[in-house]
Amino acid sequence: MGLKTSNLTFDERVKKAKQDKFMQAAVGKAQDAQFEKRTRAREELGNWNGWRDLGEQIRQHVIKYLPDYLEEFSANIEKNGGHVYFAKTDVDATNYIKQVAKEKQVKKVVKSKSMVTTEIDLDKELLKLPGLSLMETDLAEFILQEDNWDEPTHIVFPTLHKNRDQVREVFQKIGYTGDNDPEHMGRFARKYLRQYFMEADLGITGCNFAIADNGMINLVTNEGNADLTMALPKTQIVVMGMERIVPSLKEAEVLDNLLCRSAVGQKLTSYCTFSAGKLADELDGPEDFHVVILDNGRSNALNTAFEPILQCIRCGACLNVCPVYRQIGGQGYGSIYPGPMGKVLSPVLDGGYENFGELPYACSLCGACSETCPVKIPLHELILEHRKVEMNKLHLDHSLNNVIFKTISVGTKTPILFKGALLGEHLALKPFSNKKENSVENLYPEGKVDKVPKIAPSLIHGWVDVRDLAEPPKVKENFRHWYDRHQKEKRGEING
Amino acid sequence: MAEVLKANDPKNREDFLDAIAKKANRPRHELKNDPLKLLNDLPETTLADKTPAELLDLAKKNSELIHVDFKTVKADQLAANLTKFIEEKEIKSLMLPSFAADKWADFEILDWKDELELEHLYFWDEANGRDNLINADKSDAAIGFADYLLAESGTITAATVKEQGRGFHFLPTHYLAIVPQSKILPRMRQAIDRYDEALKQDKLKTSNINFISGPSNSGDIEMVLIVGVHGPLDMTYVVIEDR
Ligand code: SF4
DSSP, rough: OSSSSOOOOHHHHHHHHOHHHHHHHHHHHHHHHHHHHHHHHHHOOOHHHHHHHHHHHHHHHHHHHHHHHHHHHHHHHHHTTOOOEEEESHHHHHHHHHHHHHTTTOEEEEEEOOOOHHTTTTEEEEEEEHHOOEEOOOOHHHHHHHSSSSSOOOOOOOTTOOOOHHHHHHHHTTTTOOOSHHHHHHHHHHHHHHHHHHHHHHEEEOOEETTTOOOOOEEEESSHHHHHHSSSSEEEEEEEEEEEEEHHHHHHHHHHHHHHHHHHSSSSSSSSEEESOTTTOOOOOOOOSEEEEEOTGGGGTSSTTTGGGGGGOHHHHHHHHHHHHHTTTTGOOSSSSSSHHHHHHHHHHHHHSSTTEEETGGGOOOOHHHOOOTTTOOOHHHHHHHHHHHHHHHTOOOOOHHHHHHHHHHHHSSHHHHHHHHHHHHHGGGGGGOSSSSSOOOTTTOSGGGGGSSSSSHHEEEEEHHOOOOOOOOOOHHHHHHHHHHHHHTTTTSSO | OOOOOOEEEEHHHHHHHHHHHHHHTSSOOGGGSSSOOOOOOOHHHHHOOOOOOHHHHHHHHHHHHTTTTEEEOOOGGHHHHHHHHHHHOSEEEEEEEOOHHHHHTTOOOOHHHHTOOOOOOEOOOOOTTTTHHHHHHHHHHEEOOOOOEEETTTEEEOBTTTTTTSGGGGGEEEEEEEEEGGGGESSHHHHHHHHHHHHHHHHHHOOOEEOOOSSSSTTTTTTEEEEOSSSSSSSEEEEEEOO
16 A cells, blocks of 8 residues: 555545545544543553653654664664564565565465554565465454455554444455444454464564564554464564664553553553564474564654654554544545644655645644644644745745734734734624524534635635634633533523 | 565665664764663652552452453462363363473462363473464463563563463463462563563573453454454453462
C-alpha cells in the first residue's frame, strides 16, 4: 500500500467519507469510549503530567543521540548472533527482506501488526516471490487482507470503519458459516490462523521500542499473535523505524506505561514482550534473527521544526480526540498515518507537499491533540508550521493571514476592543442564524446560511454542510445561563 | 536485485549513521558527555510504599478487572487446587514445564505431578526440541510458574528458559500460572529492575521476557471485547500465601 493510500483528491476523499454514516458513527463512538478509558487509566496512575515529562525527555534524548544509540543497539544484536541491516529507503528494506526470504526458501510468512511494514508496502513486494504466501495475523489486519487489502482507518484500530456484517461477509469468502457475533468470528479467525502459524517458516514483526543496551525488541500487543510470530517460525525479521529506540529496559518501561494507557486505556496490554533471537539451549524462537532499521524519510525531520514528530510512539490518542478525524475518518487523509500525527508526519516522510499538501489545512488548530499526546509533541504548532513552510515553498503570500492574526491578537489583548467585538458579534451574526437561542449543541444542519447558497457558495458550503452559524450568546450571559438553559432543554421544559 | 545486500556490514552501518548525524547537524559520539538522567522518580516511587498485604489485595483487584480467575491458597492446598482446575476445565491434554524435582517439591506439588493421570501429559522438554511447539498446540492447558506478579496491572512475568519456552504461554487453550506471594511487586518497574540486573550480571540468560496481563483479547470488530484471540482463552493465577 505504501504511505499514500489513495489516488483520489482530498475533496473526493472527504466527500466519500461524509457519505459513510456507519464509519462516522463508529469513529464518534470509539472516540467517546476511548476518552473515558484513557482518562480513567491516566487518573489512576496519578501525576500524569510528571509521566508525560519523562516520556518527552526520553524521546527527545534518544532523537538527539540517535546515531550513538543505533550503533550501540546494532552492536548488541550482532553480539547476540543476529543480523542488522540499515535501510535508507523502502526499496532497500524490501529488497533485503526479499533476499532473506529467497535465501531461506520461505513458503509461508506470518506477520504481526506493524505500521512500518505497511509504509514500505512489504506485503505486496513479498508476494511477488513465486511460491510464497503471507498472512497478516492481527485480527484487524487479517480482515483487511481478506477484504482485498482494504485501507486501514486508524493506527491502533485499523478496521474501525467496518461493521460486523461486513466482517462476516469477508469471512464467508474463506469458509465461515456462522452468525455475525464478533466472538464467534474471532474464534473462526483463531482456528484459521493457528493452522497457518504452525506451518510458517518466516515471521515478520514491527517494533514498539528497541533496547539499545541489550539488543532486545519490545512489542506491546493484546491478541498474542506477535508472540506466536516470535515463537514459531525459524526465521524472524523485525522492521523498525530508526527512531524507535530507547537506552535500556527502564526507559521502555516508562514508555510502555504511557503507550498502553494512551492507546487503549489499559495499564498494560495483555502482552508486553522483550525478545531477541533464541539462545542455543532454548527450544523455540527464531534461530535466525534479522532487524531492518529504516529511515525512509524520517531523517527529513532532523534539524527542522518538525524534529519533535520523531518522538511519536504511535499511541493514536491524538486521532481519538481530533474533531476532524471524527468527521472524515482515517481514509479521508489518504495516508496510512492519519489524524494529527499523520498530518505532521506524512509530508515529512514524503519529503514535500505534493501528495499531502492539503492535510495541514484539515485542522481547526484546537490543540486537543497536543494536550493529549503522552510525549508532549506540540502537534497543532507543527501543523501550523507546515502551512508556513508549504506557503513559502509555493511562494504564496501569507501576509493576509499575518494581518488577520495580528488584528485578532491586538483585539483580544485590548479590553475595550474585545468588549466591543463581543457586542458586535451578537448583532452581526444574528441575521444568519436560525437558532433563536444559543445552545450547547454544535450542529445546526437546517440553518439559514445553508439556504442562501449564492453568498460565496464554495467557501460557505465547506462550513455549512455539517453545521450552521450559531447565534453567539449575549454579552451579559455567562456559562451559568447556558447551563441552566441546557438543563431545561433536557427536561423538556423549553424547546431546543 | 543482482547486488547482495549485506547485514552486519560496517559500511552499511556507518554510511547510514553518518548521514543521520549530518542531517541532524550534530556530531556523533557525544552521548557519553550527556547521559540520560530522568527528571523525576515516578517510576520507582509510584505504589512503592505498599505493604505485602496491600499488594496482594491490589493484585487481586487488578487481575480480576482483566478477567483473570485469581486464587489465593496455602502451599498445602496447591495440589488440590490444580486438580480442581483440571477437572473444571475438562483438561484431557496438559503441558507442564520440565523444571527439576526440587522446584516442584518447593511448591509441595512433586507427588501431584508424578501421580498425574491424563490422556496426554506433555513436558516442555529438551528432548522434544521444536516439537514442544506442536505439543503445546495440542494441549488443552498449560500450568506454569511465573517469576513475578505485578500488583498495579495484574501482570505475571516469565523469562524464557529451556524448561519453559515462549510457545508454552501462548499455544495451549487454558492457562494457569503459579506464583508465591513474596514475588508480588508493585509495578512493572520493579520487575524490570530485577531482570535488567540479572541479565547484566549474567545471572539470567534468556532471549525473551513475557509480561502477560490476562487472557488474549481484541476489540477489532466494532470495538466489542473478544477474549481469547490467538493466546489462551482464559487465565488463572494461583498465589501461594506466604508462610
Ligand atoms: S503524536 Fe502523540 S498522541 Fe499522536 S500517536 Fe504520536 S504519541 Fe500518540
